[in-house]
Amino acid sequence: MSAPADILVEIVANRRAGFEAGELVTPAGERHDSLPATHPFLAALTRARPAIVAEIKMGSPRIGSLAGRVDPEAQARIYRDGGAAALSVVVEPDFFGGSYQLLESCKEAAGLPTIAKDFVVSTKQIDGARAAGADAVLLIASLYSAQDLLAWSGYARGQGLVPLIETHDAEDRAKLEGHEWELVGVNNRDLRTFEVDLQSSIAALPELPSSALKVAESGIASGSDVAGLAAAGFDAFLIGESLLLADDPAAKLAELMS
Numbered sequence: 001m002s003a004p005a006d007i008l009v010e011i012v013a014n015r016r017a018g019f020e021a022g023e024l025v026t027p028a029g030e031r032h033d034s035l036p037a038t039h040p041f042l043a044a045l046t047r048a049r050p051a052i053v054a055e056i057k058m059g060s061p062r063i064g065s066l067a068g069r070v071d072p073e074a075q076a077r078i079y080r081d082g083g084a085a086a087l088s089v090v091v092e093p094d095f096f097g098g099s100y101q102l103l104e105s106c107k108e109a110a111g112l113p114t115i116a117k118d119f120v121v122s123t124k125q126i127d128g129a130r131a132a133g134a135d136a137v138l139l140i141a142s143l144y145s146a147q148d149l150l151a152w153s154g155y156a157r158g159q160g161l162v163p164l165i166e167t168h169d170a171e172d173r174a175k176l177e178g179h180e181w182e183l184v185g186v187n188n189r190d191l192r193t194f195e196v197d198l199q200s201s202i203a204a205l206p207e208l209p210s211s212a213l214k215v216a217e218s219g220i221a222s223g224s225d226v227a228g229l230a231a232a233g234f235d236a237f238l239i240g241e242s243l244l245l246a247d248d249p250a251a252k253l254a255e256l257m258s
Contacts, residue, residue: 027123054240055239076112088115092119104133141166167186186214214234221242
């Protein structure tokens with residue numbers, strides 16, 4: 001199993017500390033293997049071209065706090081009005097300033113299908129995402145064994161949430177072999193160095209399951225980036241900082257969609 005980057009280790013250790021040990025057991029029991037293509041999140045990504053999943057977060061270890069700089073509900077409405085297919089809301093509280101209340105208010109403001117981004121170590125996080133109105137949830141493959149990844153994905157589907165499996169390297173992607181997946185992502189940013197390399201993500205495309213919608217994540221800064229990734233075979237594009245840090249996020253979204 002590939003070792004998570006140091007920042008992931010720190011964030012996950014902190015997230016685990018917020019839950020009782022008994023709550024960290026990998027989900028067991030009935031596993032739900034798939035969700036229909038008509039699921040609102042999947043349908044939204046299939047309809048839109050380009051399918052932009054526009055992100056809201058209130059900070060990060062790399063860029064610091066965005067509190068007072070970003071009005072999350074107004075940003076969500078800008079994304080909706082600009083043609084984004086879906087929202088991504090980071091709900092992790094300590095490193096990213098997120099919450100389930102943030103997800104709920106942003107989804108209510110925009111009315112778009114929404115994915116909860118977190119570092120999932122407890123079923124309570126998936127339950128909380130569902131209760132807040134999420135349609136999908138992020139699962140970072142490097143945090144789990146292949147068997148545990150199946151269990152977490154099955155639990156999410158059982159709550160009606162589409163799992164987006166985020167991969168960073170070939171070892172992550174090997175965990176997907178032999179199973180059906182709805183959404184698989186490649187993170188363009190190396191979480192050890194924070195460097196972005198879109199070409200290495202494009203090179204990883206043949207390793208992704210053919211049946212899954214393929215999502216390019218992080219470091220997408222321009223319309224030409226979106227066009228190049230789409231031409232290579234990505235179906236959707238999760239974009240955060242270039243929109244959140246833009247002086248005119250509506251204009252930036254228009255550029256990305258062009």
